[in-house]
Amino acid sequence: MTHPPETGPEEILRVEAVRVVLSGRLIIDDVSFTCLGGEFVGLIGSNGAGKTTLMRVILGLVRPAAGRILVAGEPRSRRNPLIGYVPQKINLDPDVPMRARDLVGLGLDGHRFGPPWPSAKRAARVDEMIEAVDATGFADSRVGSLSGGEQQRIMIAHALISRPRLLLLDEPLANLDISSEREVVKLVASIAARHKVAVVVSTHDMNPLLTVMSRVVYVAAGRVASGTTDEVVTTRTLSRLYGHDVDVIDVNGRVLVVAGRENEGLHHHEYDNGEPPP
Amino acid sequence: MFSAFMINAWEASTIVALIAGIVGFFTVLRGASFAAHALPNGAFAGAAGASLVGISTVLGLGVFAVMGAIIIASLGHRVRSDVATALAMVVMLGLGALFLSMTTEYAPQIYSLLFGEILGISSTALVPTAAMGAVCAVAIFGLYRPLMLSSLVPDTAEARGISAVRTEIGFLLVLALVTTMAVPVVGTLLIFSLLVSPAATARSFTKRPGAAMGISVAFALTTVWAAIAVSYVTGLPIGFFVGAIGAVLYSAGRAWASWRQGARTTHRKADRMASSSPSPRGRWTS
Ligand SMILES: Nc1ncnc2c1ncn2[C@@H]1O[C@H](COP(=O)(O)OP(=O)(O)OP(=O)(O)O)[C@@H](O)[C@H]1O
Numbered sequence: 001m002t003h004p005p006e007t008g009p010e011e012i013l014r015v016e017a018v019r020v021v022l023s024g025r026l027i028i029d030d031v032s033f034t035c036l037g038g039e040f041v042g043l044i045g046s047n048g049a050g051k052t053t054l055m056r057v058i059l060g061l062v063r064p065a066a067g068r069i070l071v072a073g074e075p076r077s078r079r080n081p082l083i084g085y086v087p088q089k090i091n092l093d094p095d096v097p098m099r100a101r102d103l104v105g106l107g108l109d110g111h112r113f114g115p116p117w118p119s120a121k122r123a124a125r126v127d128e129m130i131e132a133v134d135a136t137g138f139a140d141s142r143v144g145s146l147s148g149g150e151q152q153r154i155m156i157a158h159a160l161i162s163r164p165r166l167l168l169l170d171e172p173l174a175n176l177d178i179s180s181e182r183e184v185v186k187l188v189a190s191i192a193a194r195h196k197v198a199v200v201v202s203t204h205d206m207n208p209l210l211t212v213m214s215r216v217v218y219v220a221a222g223r224v225a226s227g228t229t230d231e232v233v234t235t236r237t238l239s240r241l242y243g244h245d246v247d248v249i250d251v252n253g254r255v256l257v258v259a260g261r262e263n264e265g266l267h268h269h270e271y272d273n274g275e276p277p278p
Numbered sequence: 279m280f281s282a283f284m285i286n287a288w289e290a291s292t293i294v295a296l297i298a299g300i301v302g303f304f305t306v307l308r309g310a311s312f313a314a315h316a317l318p319n320g321a322f323a324g325a326a327g328a329s330l331v332g333i334s335t336v337l338g339l340g341v342f343a344v345m346g347a348i349i350i351a352s353l354g355h356r357v358r359s360d361v362a363t364a365l366a367m368v369v370m371l372g373l374g375a376l377f378l379s380m381t382t383e384y385a386p387q388i389y390s391l392l393f394g395e396i397l398g399i400s401s402t403a404l405v406p407t408a409a410m411g412a413v414c415a416v417a418i419f420g421l422y423r424p425l426m427l428s429s430l431v432p433d434t435a436e437a438r439g440i441s442a443v444r445t446e447i448g449f450l451l452v453l454a455l456v457t458t459m460a461v462p463v464v465g466t467l468l469i470f471s472l473l474v475s476p477a478a479t480a481r482s483f484t485k486r487p488g489a490a491m492g493i494s495v496a497f498a499l500t501t502v503w504a505a506i507a508v509s510y511v512t513g514l515p516i517g518f519f520v521g522a523i524g525a526v527l528y529s530a531g532r533a534w535a536s537w538r539q540g541a542r543t544t545h546r547k548a549d550r551m552a553s554s555s556p557s558p559r560g561r562w563t564s
């Protein structure tokens with residue numbers, strides 16, 4: 001990968017030749033990509049491909065066996081206020097005594113000592129963030145009793161309120177129906193553009209992201225590819241990555257990635273999770 | 279009921295209830311009720327050991343409670359936390375059985391630790407009780423936000439530099455200190471109920487964390503005060519009343535919560551029928 005001198009948006013994330021070994025097993029090998037402010041990166045891979053692991057490496061929770069990670073030009077360190085993170089699994093007790101807005105507030109100052117002191121400034125910032133993720137309607141509900149999609153929004157607000165430069169969302173679309181899926185994708189894309197935040201979203205299904213992502217990082221056992229969406233999302237590249245025929249088709253102006261005819265017959269499914277062959 | 283020797287009982291139990299209400303809030307939030315059961319019971323073995331070698335039972339309690347906390351925390355990231363807690367308790371209870379078999383004489387001061395000696399607290403015992411309580415309160419308030427974040431969203435907290443392992447050890451050490459402080463006063467069984475039931479009850483009455491902690495403290499104090507008073511009048515054991523009052527408050531809380539839930543749903547339904555214009559973003563704005 002070449003390193004052209006930066007003009008325009010700042011480079012927020014640089015992953016260089018990262019290899020991760022967990023309990024003696026090679027999980028990720030030779031992954032490299034960069035991500036600019038305002039860019040929306042899709043981290044695509046099937047179950048167990050190493051998406052969560054790669055995010056934990058970027059967060060500094062897992063040490064790579066080789067390679068390095070730069071966040072805003074600096075070697076990444078634990079407790080990096082530049083990174084906001086929404087994990088794949090959120091387990092909240094339904095009757096936990098905490099409103100959604102309290103959790104958003106903890107995103108601002110949860111690492112500090114002592115109880116939070118209410119202030120008009122803090123409340124205003126929480127309100128502003130809640131509005132930004134369109135969560136005003138349920139901000140005062142118990143956070144544990146919210147639906148998966150609503151919790152997802154609150155967690156995005158929680159991650160964004162400290163104004164990070166890089167936002168990592170691990171499978172944010174996993175539990176969403178199609179309309180909330182579209183809502184969340186639109187929301188995250190607009191936040192990325194508006195606040196010049198670099199966003200990395202992991203998913204096993206790239207179709208919902210095709211309209212918004214500018215860069216694709218594909219992880220699968222032994223195969224890694226990264227590039228702009230136009231480079232990667234082509235019938236040839238994807239067929240090679242997925243290990244079987246994949247068609248990139250245009251349906252009324254929308255690009256869709258579908259399994260090729262050989263595998264699925266004439267009436268193939270629109271969605272292909274891209275399992276690589278064993 | 280307020281005679282000189284009862285004054286110590288009121289004071290000691292007030293300190294214990296106050297601290298149990300505060301620490302109990304996080305005990306329930308972290309799902310650490312089983313640890314709150316295991317540490318006092320396991321520490322009981324330490325008291326038995328201490329009396330065997332002729333040192334202070336409080337010291338024995340403290341050593342075993344801390345040991346239990348360390349075992350739970352160090353096993354915690356290898357096995358599930360309830361299993362880690364059970365294993366720690368098994369080790370401590372095993373030692374307790376050994377120590378008790380080695381004491382030939384009947385040791386009433388050990389058995390009194392099961393149910394506490396609220397009425398037998400001396401004024402000299404009040405000072406260490408208050409000091410330990412103060413340390414617990416300072417630790418909990420100091421760690422309030424990191425502890426809360428780590429209890430609710432551990433991965434996110436970890437990414438922000440709040441170590442789940444250190445938080446767990448810190449919290450369990452506080453729980454060990456509560457144990458050491460409270461067992462001589464209210465006994466192993468009552469400190470467990472005071473840690474869990476007021477904090478669990480408080481959840482039914484509020485959805486704000488600060489208020490939940492306040493209500494938890496208020497319920498712990500009410501429970502203990504009422505139990506001592508009723509026990510004094512009736513002559514029945516304090517433990518019975520602590521348990522009974524805890525159960526009544528908890529049931530009342532659930533009833534209140536479901537009554538309010540019902541009231542709110544009908545309210546919402548009426549709202550929805552009034553504004554019948556469907557909006558594409560209705561899912562988020564309703
Ligand atoms: N601590 C660990 N020790 C050994 N192997 C691990 C460890 N953590 C994860 N793995 C393995 O690493 C691989 C990648 O896991 P990871 O959770 O990163 O996948 P993923 O792409 O996020 O999958 P999913 O889509 O199911 O979330 C899996 O095969 C998993 O078994």
Ligand SMILES: [Mg+2]
Nearest residue numbers: 051052088170
């Ligand atoms: Mg994952």
